[in-house]
Amino acid sequence: MAESSRWSRIIVAGVITGAVMVAFNRGGEDTPPARSSVVPSRIDIPSLGIKAPLMKLGVTDGQIDLPPYEKPDMAGWVKDSAIPGDPGSAVILGHVDTKTDPAVFYKLKDIREGQVVKVVRSDGRTAQYRVDSVEQVDKNSFPADKVYLEDGLRLITCGGNFDWDKHEYRDNVIVYATLVTPAGSRA
Secondary structure (H helix, E strand, O other): OOOOOHHHHHHHHHHHHHHHHHHHHHOOOOOOOOOOOEEEEEEHHHHHHHEEEEEEOEEEEOOOOOOOOOOOEEEEEEEEOOOOOOOOOOEEEEOOEEOOEEOOOOOOHOOOOOOEEEEEEEEEEEEEEEEEEHHHHHOOOOOOHHHHHHEEEEEEEEEEEEEEEOEEEEEEEEEEEEEEEEEEEEO
């Protein structure tokens, strides 16, 4: 099981950077558009046998909330990111494991270019993405701009070697995917 505080700080820095950059790129709008009441409710990755419920993840005390370890089969959508199927970067996080068992994104490192990821939304529509690439990066070199500022779906979990002294994984596994079917079809 990875310690969440360091990982969360890195993610939060990216979210804040992304929010600031998006604000500057709105062309001088004074008021941001209202967020839709539509939220992602499930992620399906057929090639990995993943069909997992999604919860909203916010920021508490400057750190991104993570799905609870007591619910290892649940992933979470960062609610300050784009709604999957809409323009922008949609970010979904999931644990790789718990103290005793694999978790929802245990197989994420095995996904390959061209494979499909589907996100079912609360409006019954499904956004379908095609995997462009997968990378494993040192947490100290987290590519916040690439994750939070470019359009597409981003799936993130821990990976690499486990640092027993710090009680966390040293790396993140990040999947980059491009929207191929907008959220216009019913699930």
